[in-house]
Amino acid sequence: DAKTTQPTSMDCAEGRAANLPCNHSTISGNEYVYWYRQIHSQGPQYIIHGLKNNETNEMASLIITEDRKSSTLILPHATLRDTAVYYCIVRVNNAGNMLTFGGGTRLMVKP
Amino acid sequence: GAVVSQHPSRVICKSGTSVKIECRSLDFQATTMFWYRQFPKQSLMLMATSNEGSKATYEQGVEKDKFLINHASLTLSTLTVTSAHPEDSSFYICGVLAGGTDTQYFGPGTRLTVL
Numbered sequence: 001d002a003k004t005t006q007p008t009s010m011d012c013a014e015g016r017a018a019n020l021p022c023n024h025s026t027i028s029g030n031e032y033v034y035w036y037r038q039i040h041s042q043g044p045q046y047i048i049h050g051l052k053n054n055e056t057n058e059m060a061s062l063i064i065t066e067d068r069k070s071s072t073l074i075l076p077h078a079t080l081r082d083t084a085v086y087y088c089i090v091r092v093n094n095a096g097n098m099l100t101f102g103g104g105t106r107l108m109v110k111p
Numbered sequence: 112g113a114v115v116s117q118h119p120s121r122v123i124c125k126s127g128t129s130v131k132i133e134c135r136s137l138d139f140q141a142t143t144m145f146w147y148r149q150f151p152k153q154s155l156m157l158m159a160t161s162n163e164g165s166k167a168t169y170e171q172g173v174e175k176d177k178f179l180i181n182h183a184s185l186t187l188s189t190l191t192v193t194s195a196h197p198e199d200s201s202f203y204i205c206g207v208l209a210g211g212t213d214t215q216y217f218g219p220g221t222r223l224t225v226l
Contacts, residue, residue: 029183032213034214036217038155038192041202041222042219043115043117043204043205043217043218043219044155044204044206044218045217046214046215046216046217046218089152093213094202097217098145098157098160098206098215099145099155099157099215100157101147101154101155101156102154103154104154
């Protein structure tokens with residue numbers, strides 16, 4: 001699976017949009033971009049994933065650049081409960097494929 | 112998303128004892144489950160991949176005789192830490208591959224403290 005690079009930490013004001021970047025310049029054509037987050041002392045929570053097109057669900061939006069070498073996770077109106085470590089993971093969708101977690105971005109939402 | 116439970120949520124045991132952690136998928140069948148461990152201030156590290164009805168596949172450096180995995184049904188996998196020592200103290204998390212999709216969902220984790 002391709003390697004990803006994320007900033008170590010970010011701050012965001014409560015109520016504002018949080019934009020979390022991820023670089024995956026060596027991504028291959030059949031690799032998806034997945035985002036998970038981990039709130040302190042909990043298991044990771046699935047947020048969203050995509051291949052080429054931008055995706056949106058009730059939690060977030062995923063914007064993938066046309067060359068697919070980077071992506072941005074957008075939390076449109078961050079709340080204090082969104083404070084967590086956010087992991088960007090690139091992987092091929094095969095049955096049985098595990099996830100490789102990097103360091104992630106520690107997002108701190110401040111009042 | 113899929114619901115995954117783990118039991119117990121936290122356990123404290125004496126050195127030398129064995130501890131069993133259960134991972135259940137509550138609303139779907141899971142042919143594949145993953146066990147991760149996470150030390151303080153570190154990311155999740157995959158320990159093993161558990162397939163229903165067959166032997167688990169362990170990552171390099173993980174002792175299969177110490178971390179026993181049993182995936183007896185499509186909804187249950189267990190991890191037994193045998194002869195636990197203080198260095199086994201960690202946060203153990205299971206991940207489950209939802210049948211028919213390629214999205215992995217995670218349990219809430221089990222915090223093991225070995226005294």
